[in-house]
Amino acid sequence: MKALVINCSPVRNGATAEIVHIVSEQLAEKMAVKCICIDDYRFGFCRGCRSCHLSAKCDLDDDIPVILKEFDLADIIICVSPSYWADIPGQFKAFIDRCTPWCNTHEPHAAIAAGKKGYSIALRTGPGMKECERIISSLEHFYGHLEIVPSGSLALCSVEGKEDVLPRMQEITDFCSTIYRRARI
Ligand SMILES: Cc1cc2nc3c(=O)[nH]c(=O)nc-3n(C[C@H](O)[C@H](O)[C@H](O)COP(=O)(O)O)c2cc1C
Incomplete structure (x- = not known):
């Protein structure tokens, strides 16, 4: 069993990175884990040319x-x-747009192997859940079109910097337990 934990923020040492670190350490007790940050990669914007709708490939050559x-x-x-x-x-968002060759709404399309489970963690500085729900919905929409099964989510409001993450350890630990349980390990 292998997990990929993605820092969707370009900040490598902020609150998002801290949550990625905690989740990775906890999951590593039960499975192989790889962490990546969206800022580790270089890629251009989707130009909306739709050539991938015919070829299942993008003409841009990047990461x-x-x-x-x-x-x-x-x-x-x-x-x-x-x-x-x-x-x-x-x-x-720029990364998701560039996943259009893998999007299941057109034929032919590229595909990753089936049967993957996708989880979402959203965080924000403000107090209201609705904004986190919007982020989770964007991530789950993306998962759906890559045929990754949306399998659970965690919303963490009132998180500005990495110092705000430690007090939320229990919520993160409980979420990781759900991931193990659903992986049946
Ligand atoms: C450009 C920018 C826009 C942000 N917009 C919002 C926002 O609309 N609502 C909110 O609650 N927090 C907002 N935040 C705060 C981040 O969601 C918050 O600091 C998060 O915990 C950490 O993000 P980081 O890991 O990228 O540093 C924003 C932060 C940045 C840098």
Whole structure:
């Protein structure tokens, strides 16, 4: 069993990175874990040309296939995303747009192996859950079109910096327990 934990924020040492670190350490007790940060990769924006609708490939030559390879190698994918202006950060949205060759709404399309479970963790500084729900919904929409089964989510409000993460350890630990249980390990 292998998990891929993704920091959807471009910040490598902030609250999102801290949650990625905690989740990775906890899951590593039961499975192989790889952590990546969206900022580890270089890729251009989707230009909306739709050539991938005919070819299942993108004409741009950059790191997108490298990221999708990591998805393909994992059984469990966990996206950890902060709210940037009430949605996922632009870098992660740009990545999702570039996954159009893998989107199941057109034929032919590229595909990662079936049967993966996808989890979402959303965090924000403000207090209301609705904004986290929007982020979870964006991530689950993405999972659905890659045929990754949305399997659970965690919303953490009132988190600005990494110092706000430690007091939320129990919620994160409980969420990791759900991931193990659903993986039946
Ligand atoms: C550009 C930007 C926009 C943000 N927009 C929001 C927002 O709309 N609502 C909110 O609650 N927090 C917002 N935040 C705060 C982050 O969600 C919060 O600091 C998060 O815990 C950590 O993000 P990081 O890991 O990328 O540093 C924003 C932060 C940044 C940098």
